[in-house]
Amino acid sequence: MKPIKLFLSTLVVSSLLLTSVNAQNYKSPAIDASGKVTDVNGKFLGSVSKEGIVKDSLWKENS
Numbered sequence: 001m002k003p004i005k006l007f008l009s010t011l012v013v014s015s016l017l018l019t020s021v022n023a024q025n026y027k028s029p030a031i032d033a034s035g036k037v038t039d040v041n042g043k044f045l046g047s048v049s050k051e052g053i054v055k056d057s058l059w060k061e062n063s
Helices: 002-023
Strands: 036-038 044-048 054-056
């Protein structure tokens, strides 16, 4: 019974560590006041109009 408890506790601890490490590296795209969407590096990804129309970097409508 002791090896099973040890295995389960090791599994739980390792899964929590992996989840917390992955969550710290998340960076979402930024949307400025004009509706321009850029990634973390400043690359243009698309735009969002005041009417809610989403366009990608090639100006194709996605909504």
